[in-house]
Amino acid sequence: MPALDFTLDREFIELNQLLKLAGLCASGGAGKQLVASGAVQVDGALELRKTAKIRAGQRVRVGAVEIRVLGADGVG
Template identity: 75%
Template sequence: MPRIRFALDRDFVELNQLLKLVGLVDSGGAGKALVAAGEVRVDGAVELRKTAKIRAGQRVRVGEVEIEVA
């Protein structure tokens, strides 16, 4: 499974923006659509809040790709 390590430079990042920043989607809108479709898991649970606050220590998974937020 491919892993991406994302270094957080603030308290949190919104989920749709995280997907854009790591290059899994081309825009924040595409990130929102992916989340709304139920394709994104945060710490193992499906996350449907498009702007959920993702903080250091959390793991986000889209398909086979896992993002480790540090």
């Protein structure tokens, strides 16, 4: 399964923006549609909140792709 590391430069990022910046969709709006479709899990649980706050240490999965969210220090 492909894994991506995403390093935060702030306290949190909204889920739809994370999906966009990680390259899994073309825009924040497309990210919202992806979340609404039921295709996104956060820490192993279905996430339907389009703007859920994602923080360092969390893992986001879309299909076979997992995003590991790291803090500015590179620790997740």
